[in-house]
Amino acid sequence: MTAYNYDANRDEADLLDSAEDIDLEVPLPLVRRFFDRGMTVLAIVLAIAAIIPLFSVLKEIIQRGLSGLSIHVFTSLPAAVGEANVISGFGNAIQGTMVMVSIASLVSIPLGILTAIFLAEFGQAGWLTRSIRFILTVLSGVPSIVVGVFAYALIVLNTIAGYRGFSALAGSVALMVIMLPIVALSTEEALKLVPVPQRLGSSALGGNRFDTTFRIVLPSALAGITTGCLLAVSRAAGETAPLIFTALFSQDWMTSIMDPVASLPVLIYNYASSPFAEQNAMAWTASLVLLVLVLVTNILSRIATRKRAGR
Numbered sequence: 001m002t003a004y005n006y007d008a009n010r011d012e013a014d015l016l017d018s019a020e021d022i023d024l025e026v027p028l029p030l031v032r033r034f035f036d037r038g039m040t041v042l043a044i045v046l047a048i049a050a051i052i053p054l055f056s057v058l059k060e061i062i063q064r065g066l067s068g069l070s071i072h073v074f075t076s077l078p079a080a081v082g083e084a085n086v087i088s089g090f091g092n093a094i095q096g097t098m099v100m101v102s103i104a105s106l107v108s109i110p111l112g113i114l115t116a117i118f119l120a121e122f123g124q125a126g127w128l129t130r131s132i133r134f135i136l137t138v139l140s141g142v143p144s145i146v147v148g149v150f151a152y153a154l155i156v157l158n159t160i161a162g163y164r165g166f167s168a169l170a171g172s173v174a175l176m177v178i179m180l181p182i183v184a185l186s187t188e189e190a191l192k193l194v195p196v197p198q199r200l201g202s203s204a205l206g207g208n209r210f211d212t213t214f215r216i217v218l219p220s221a222l223a224g225i226t227t228g229c230l231l232a233v234s235r236a237a238g239e240t241a242p243l244i245f246t247a248l249f250s251q252d253w254m255t256s257i258m259d260p261v262a263s264l265p266v267l268i269y270n271y272a273s274s275p276f277a278e279q280n281a282m283a284w285t286a287s288l289v290l291l292v293l294v295l296v297t298n299i300l301s302r303i304a305t306r307k308r309a310g311r
Contacts, residue, residue, distance in 0.1 A: 058291075065288030068281050073289065078251055078267075081276050088278075090286055092253050096261035097290070099254060100168050100247065101236050104175035109229050112183025119184070120191040121213045133188075140181035147177050148242030156246060168254060168261040171247030178239060179232040186228025190221040226301055234294050240265040264290045 027033070076089030115132065123129035151174035156166055194217045202212040218225070248260040249270065264286050271283035 061284065061287050061291060064281070064284035065286075068285035069288060073282075073285060077253070078282070081279065088282065090262070090264070090267055090282065090289075092250065093262040093264045093267040093286065094289065094293075096168060096171075096247065096250075096254050096263045097237060097265070097293075099257070100171045100175055100243070100261070100263065101233060103169075103172035103257070104179055104236055105229075105233060107172075108176045108179035108232065109183055112180050112232075113187050113225065115180075115184045116187035116191060117213060117218075120188045121209065121217065136181040136184050139177065140185060143241075144178060144239050145241035145245075147174050148245035150174075151177070151242060152245040163258040166246060166248035166260040168247055168257040168259065171243045171261065171263070172257070174242035174246045175236040175239060178242065179236050182232040182235060183228055186231065187221075187225045190224025190228065191217055193224060194220045230298050230301055233297060237290065237294055238265055240269050244269075264293075 028036075072087045073089040073091070074094060075091050076087045077092055078090055079086040079088035115136070119129055119133060123132075151170050155170040155173055156164070158164065198216055198220060199212050202216045207215070243263050243266050247263060247266070249266050250260045250262045254261045268283045268286050268290070271279040271286070274280060274283075
């Protein structure tokens with residue numbers, strides 16, 4: 001034991017002596033400085049190159065969509081092509097989108113968060129945990145049109161509670177399947193980022209695993225969990241193919257979740273490919289409304305998360 005302590009002290013002294021010999025004020029070699037500056041400039045240029053297409057799309061949507069934006073688009077139904085002096089809007093599509101995304105969120109967000117908690121906090125490195133994570137990873141990469149075909153075969157072609165056919169419920173199920181893996185995987189990663197000493201500190205104070213998870217880990221990872229949920233909501237709000245196979249479309253207000261319903265993505269798809277100029281203009285306005293809805297949802301969620309974290 002004495003010899004070990006002596007060798008350790010001698011090694012530490014040698015390290016200190018070698019550190020004193022290094023002059024920290026000597027500038028880096030020219031090659032290293034040139035490489036550092038070059039990589040910084042390259043990163044800035046690539047970031048600008050990635051942002052320019054995004055801003056160009058936003059500019060085009062805002063420029064073309066603002067011209068048709070009015071209060072009537074939120075409160076009126078789409079008018080028939082060629083009708084003059086008739087107020088036209090797409091309030092039914094806004095209603096259908098909000099209803100289907102809300103139903104899908106009420107199921108997928110709690111289920112995804114609970115699944116992530118099991119994988120990150122309670123699940124051991126066994127076959128069940130690996131299987132669930134593998135299934136979620138595969139689902140996250142499945143094309144949305146395949147999810148639409150799955151929901152079409154599962155719900156539209158089968159009788160549920162005496163109803164059969166296209167419906168808002170079928171569209172909600174398709175969106176739920178799309179949202180679930182995004183919420184679960186992003187929440188799991190957010191939980192893994194919580195430092196282990198926080199868990200150990202909770203255990204040292206007498207907290208069991210349940211208390212540590214729901215009182216320490218979840219509040220610490222709330223910002224990351226919120227980000228994952230918002231990504232899932234944004235993805236679901238912009239999906240078109242699954243809703244074509246499940247919810248179809250309607251020109252009327254939604255009266256039941258078991259009936260076909262309009263949605264903003266499908267309306268944009270139909271009107272953008274229409275040969276009529278007035279429907280093309282309405283597609284741009286609907287794109288702007290969908291963009292604003294997603295932006296407002298993100299802002300409100302961020303504000304609520306920040307207030308909760310502050311408390």
